[in-house]
Amino acid sequence: MTEQQNDDVDDEYADLGATTEEAMDIAETSMDIVRQFVPDETLADRFRQKAVHSMGDIEFQHLLRFTGSDEAGNPDEAAPIRAGARAVNREATIVTDITMSKAGVTGRGHNCEKRKAIGNGAELAKETGMTRTAASVLELDKQGVYDDAIAVVGNAPTAAFALADCIENGTRPAVIVATPVGFVKAVESRERIREVAAEYDVPAITNVGRRGGSGLAAALTNELIHVASDVRDGEIELASEGEQ
Numbered sequence: 001m002t003e004q005q006n007d008d009v010d011d012e013y014a015d016l017g018a019t020t021e022e023a024m025d026i027a028e029t030s031m032d033i034v035r036q037f038v039p040d041e042t043l044a045d046r047f048r049q050k051a052v053h054s055m056g057d058i059e060f061q062h063l064l065r066f067t068g069s070d071e072a073g074n075p076d077e078a079a080p081i082r083a084g085a086r087a088v089n090r091e092a093t094i095v096t097d098i099t100m101s102k103a104g105v106t107g108r109g110h111n112c113e114k115r116k117a118i119g120n121g122a123e124l125a126k127e128t129g130m131t132r133t134a135a136s137v138l139e140l141d142k143q144g145v146y147d148d149a150i151a152v153v154g155n156a157p158t159a160a161f162a163l164a165d166c167i168e169n170g171t172r173p174a175v176i177v178a179t180p181v182g183f184v185k186a187v188e189s190r191e192r193i194r195e196v197a198a199e200y201d202v203p204a205i206t207n208v209g210r211r212g213g214s215g216l217a218a219a220l221t222n223e224l225i226h227v228a229s230d231v232r233d234g235e236i237e238l239a240s241e242g243e244q
Contacts (some may be wrong), residue, residue: 037061045238048225054219055211063211063215067194068203079204080175081147081227082238084150087174088228089110093149094212094221095140097133097180101154104218109225115145117159130158137162146171150224153178154217157189164189164196176204177220179212186210 028054037058039045048061068079089211091115096102102116119134121139125132133156140146146166151173157180167173178193180186190206197204205220230236 008042017194023064034058042077043081043116043227046227047081047220050219050223051207051216054216057211060207060211063207063209065068065190065194065206065208066204067197067206069201080205083203084175084177084205084221084224085228085231085238087148087150089231092174094152095145095147095149096152096154096217097137098155098214099213101152101217103220104154104214105152106225111230112150115140130162132155134158134162137166141166141171146173148172148174150221151176151178152217153180153189153193154212154214154223157181157182157185160186160193164192167196167200167202172200173202175224176202177217178204178206179220181210181212181214181218182214183210200242203225213241 017103031049034049034053038049038061040049048064051060051064052058062136066077066080068076068083070076070079088110091111092112093115093184095115095117096105096106097116098118099116102111102114105114107114117136117140119136121132121135121137124130124136124139128135137146137159146163151163153163156232160180163176163178176193176197178190180189187208188212190208190212193206195206196202207216227236231238
């Protein structure tokens, strides 16, 4: 990304989607309230805050999970954040499962292409009977779309299961944000993502429990974009030690 491109995306970036003075005041006041209940010490804390803000639930800070390790191979909550911010700054593709997740990811603060999986793989779904979202993930994976991408699953557990299978078969996203929601297979799909992420060293941000959804996935992805913006501005550094 050139210096001029950096200036362009930074001029357009606004946290929480706010662009007017009144909206920015409301957004910052809201985050100030969140910070009264959620620590503000680490990179991971920023994502806990954003999750609480997105879900309107203070207790949700305890439900996020960060899968990744530092250079020494030790578990490191900041690992998926570093990976995601670096992916944003090298303009990796952001691939969501459905339209709603894609719509929630800001178009400001980055030059990444945004794509959605849904709408691909219709023939595969028809032939096999698998869900459209799972077939869509598999179809895009055949095209190599998920390699080195920011893979976002906000709604469909079957999409998360399909992505996990792709990783077992050699696909390597730069980072995964997976928060599929629901009472059927959602919990298990996120557990599966964490398992393969840990086994194959793919950084991931997920949550536990039945809740989640596209809004949460988009909020966490937007925070990766926010961190990337802070890196470009020199406000933080992404060394593997020291920032957490």
